[in-house]
Amino acid sequence: MNVQGHAAIVTGAGSGMGEATxxxxxxxxxxxxxxxxxxxxxxxxxxxxGALAIGCDVxxxxxxxxxxxxxxxxxxxxxxxxxxxxxxxxxxIVARDGSAMPLADFERVIGVNLVGSFNLLRLVAAGLRELExxxxxxxxxxxxxxxxxxxxxxxxxxxxxxxxxxxxxxLTIQCAREFASMGVRVMTIAPGLIGTPMLLGMxxxxxxxxxxxxxxxxxxxxxxxxxxxxxxxxxNQMLNGEVIRLDGAIRMAPR
Numbered sequence: 001m002n003v004q005g006h007a008a009i010v011t012g013a014g015s016g017m018g019e020a021t022x023x024x025x026x027x028x029x030x031x032x033x034x035x036x037x038x039x040x041x042x043x044x045x046x047x048x049x050g051a052l053a054i055g056c057d058v059x060x061x062x063x064x065x066x067x068x069x070x071x072x073x074x075x076x077x078x079x080x081x082x083x084x085x086x087x088x089x090x091x092x093i094v095a096r097d098g099s100a101m102p103l104a105d106f107e108r109v110i111g112v113n114l115v116g117s118f119n120l121l122r123l124v125a126a127g128l129r130e131l132e133x134x135x136x137x138x139x140x141x142x143x144x145x146x147x148x149x150x151x152x153x154x155x156x157x158x159x160x161x162x163x164x165x166x167x168x169x170x171l172t173i174q175c176a177r178e179f180a181s182m183g184v185r186v187m188t189i190a191p192g193l194i195g196t197p198m199l200l201g202m203x204x205x206x207x208x209x210x211x212x213x214x215x216x217x218x219x220x221x222x223x224x225x226x227x228x229x230x231x232x233x234x235x236n237q238m239l240n241g242e243v244i245r246l247d248g249a250i251r252m253a254p255r
Contacts, residue, residue: 001134001142003234004029007075009068011058011085011120013051014041016196017146018084020223021230023049028231030080033071035120037085058085058116068123077127079134079141082230083117086146086164088198090157106160113164117145121175121186129182138183142234145172147190147243153252165190169243176241185240187233192247195220214248221246 008025012018013034026032026049035056036042046053052074056067071078087109093101121143128141147168154162168188175186193199193210199220200207211219229246233239 001079001139001234001237003080003231005031006079006141007031007033007071007077008080008082009033009035009071009078009120009124010082011035011056011116012146013045013084014038016084016198017191017194017223017226018082019045020227021082021084022051024224024227024231025080025082026051031075033067033075033078035067035085058083058119059111061119064116064119064123068120068127072127077131078124079128079131080234081120081124081141081143083120083143083145085116086113088158088161091160092157093159101159106163109160110164110167113161114167117168118171121145121171125175125179125182125184128179128184133183137237139185139237140183141185143175143179143184143186144230144233145186145188147188149190149192149245149247149250149252151190152245155252156255172243173241180240185233185237187239187241188243189226189229189233190243190245190247191221191226192245192250192252193220194226194246195222213253214250217248219248221248 008030010018010022013022014036022034032051034046034051035054039055042053054067057063131140145168148165150158150162151165151169172188
């Protein structure tokens, strides 16, 4: 589908891959609603690209429902959803002192990354069902979720993060099958090392070491490369029910 003139929602749009995706969609002529907990950063992005800024806790049913309703009131039902909101704390299941990870810490990561993605997905998909098809194939819209290579090769200390991203990977084909009769495609991108504020805030020697671990190209991916892939997914109708690794062929070591 051509995104021009259509409504789109991007979560986690205050920075990183979400911000880059929101900028790409706005430049392509979409009517963009940007969601994030960091409302200050979100407003700056929205003002710069002419988007609608909506503060939202993706893990909350009420917050997400209110955000989607507000976006729909402003732009109509979304044809495109890109789920980028996520957290990535590092914590061992059993700490070096022998203490177990608090269950609440695990639940928080699952809540934001996995439940949060499903939360927006369910709401946008319900809205898409009511829309007219865009063409003779019956296509109505596209949903893109964000997993991670950690969903395949979780490192030590990534139990909650890996589980959350593995859940998103598992949802991909299931949702694509369920939404096929509605003409809604579902894809997932699994980034590797992307130059987001989290990585770029590390000491330079750490950044250099991480970048050198990528087979080719030996650098961090750029948020704009993630956004470019989102656009290609939207425009390439045969992309459905698949997870694309955006990682330069990296396979993460245990630590």
